[in-house]
Amino acid sequence: QVQLVESGGGSVQTGGSLRLSCAASGYPYSKIYISKCMGWFRQAPGKEREGVTAIYTPYDITYYADSVKGRFTISRDSAENTVYLQMNSLKPEDTAMYYCAAQIGECDGIWNEWTKYGTWGQGTQVTVSS
Numbered sequence: 001q002v003q004l005v006e007s008g009g010g011s012v013q014t015g016g017s018l019r020l021s022c023a024a025s026g027y028p029y030s031k032i033y034i035s036k037c038m039g040w041f042r043q044a045p046g047k048e049r050e051g052v053t054a055i056y057t058p059y060d061i062t063y064y065a066d067s068v069k070g071r072f073t074i075s076r077d078s079a080e081n082t083v084y085l086q087m088n089s090l091k092p093e094d095t096a097m098y099y100c101a102a103q104i105g106e107c108d109g110i111w112n113e114w115t116k117y118g119t120w121g122q123g124t125q126v127t128v129s130s
Helices: none
Strands: 003-007 010-013 018-025 036-043 050-057 061-064 072-077 082-087 096-104 124-129
Touching: 003 096, 018 036, 018 096, 018 124, 036 072, 036 082, 050 072, 050 082, 061 072
Parallel strands: 010 124
Antiparallel strands: 003 018, 018 082, 036 050, 036 096, 050 061, 072 082, 096 124
């Protein structure tokens, strides 16, 4: 069974940084190296889940929401089956539960649509105080 486990959330002040990790496990051997769209989503209380960023593996094509461009960076470590989200210059409006998600296939056209992803992590809380 495929599992995604996020870590790295926490509380920081405005302007601070955090790095989230998403460790994937349980892929059958036949799907370990297959192309996947790995995304990060976030959801604040009372708001809809929104796509933050995604990476199309193994080609490392990345996608970002306008609100995080220039501040957030998605990357991956193929050897560790881990995707990272480096978040810099954090703002109070970045406060949310952050979720990692995975879907076999391309990101193009679906990267920020949460309904298109089949596998989700449990989430990690990010809180940015002013």
